[in-house]
Amino acid sequence: MERRTQTERDAITVEIGYALVSGVLVAGLTFLGIAGPTTVFALPHAAERGLVVGGAVVGAVAFVLRVVHVLWRFARTPDQPSQPGRTSPDS
Structure with a gap:
């Protein structure tokens, strides 16, 4: 089993945080959209x-x-190239 680098662990942590925060926002807006009329x-x-x-x-x-x-x-996002814009080692 290959060990992850610190950069990979940081990227996973940020992505999990983003997933949770955006999930809470979507859930809250969905709840307000459905239950909101009860206040009006x-x-x-x-x-x-x-x-x-x-x-x-x-x-x-x-x-x-x-x-x-x-x-x-x-999880399905491919790894980014180490040097953006370079398509082959000869360029």
Whole structure:
């Protein structure tokens, strides 16, 4: 098993942080989009509860999907060339 360099470990840490923060933002906005009308409109108690629970469930799913998407995309990204713009050792 090959050991990772400090740069690779730092890149993974940053990507995980980005995935979590963007996941929280997507989940929060999703929750607010679904449960937000309960703060504006006078709805029956059952409808309010349904929107809040539905918003929480859909927000949680959105969080998981966002984190998985970001980390999966990072895992498939090819390594960057050490010297950008150079296509062959002779150039």
